[in-house]
Amino acid sequence: MKANQSQLFLLIMVFLLMVGEITISLGNDIGDRADAATRRENQYPLTRSLGEERVDSNVLAAGIIAHEFGHVEDASNRPGLWQTYQDYIDLREKRTSELGLQKGLMDPSVTQKLQSVLNGFGAKDIDAVSLDTDPRAERIAIPVIEQSFANNRKKVPERVQKAINKLLGKQK
Numbered sequence: 001m002k003a004n005q006s007q008l009f010l011l012i013m014v015f016l017l018m019v020g021e022i023t024i025s026l027g028n029d030i031g032d033r034a035d036a037a038t039r040r041e042n043q044y045p046l047t048r049s050l051g052e053e054r055v056d057s058n059v060l061a062a063g064i065i066a067h068e069f070g071h072v073e074d075a076s077n078r079p080g081l082w083q084t085y086q087d088y089i090d091l092r093e094k095r096t097s098e099l100g101l102q103k104g105l106m107d108p109s110v111t112q113k114l115q116s117v118l119n120g121f122g123a124k125d126i127d128a129v130s131l132d133t134d135p136r137a138e139r140i141a142i143p144v145i146e147q148s149f150a151n152n153r154k155k156v157p158e159r160v161q162k163a164i165n166k167l168l169g170k171q172k
């Protein structure tokens, strides 16, 4: 699976070059199940269930990459919104490096940009933005997870299925 993973990585890099504006961050060990199991339930229900279930690390890695692609797809569905968000991240980075963390975060240009991000997402704070975007990315990752289990000739574990149903809004 190692070769497949690096191929996927390459694919992501090419995709990012095409998309241009979005930053994807992946840790060094994307197949780390113990780490996945500690993710916040309301933000990463699917990733967390994969970690808790201690699924094959290649299934987990595929899920995490699919989650990141989910953000890319979400961004292409809502381009203006994500551009504002990326502009905010860039501006915050610039101002905090110029003024220091505290002053940079309080800089009026930064707080104004933040406010337009929050208005766009309909969120009350930046944490609420993550709570909006991560479950969307998880939902987009569902078919990849299902396919990964099928490729490994495994049934989707009950806990994972529950997370999927919840993301799809089915009560079960």
Ligand SMILES: [Zn+2]
Binding pocket: 067, 068, 071, 133, 134, 137
């Ligand atoms: Zn995410």
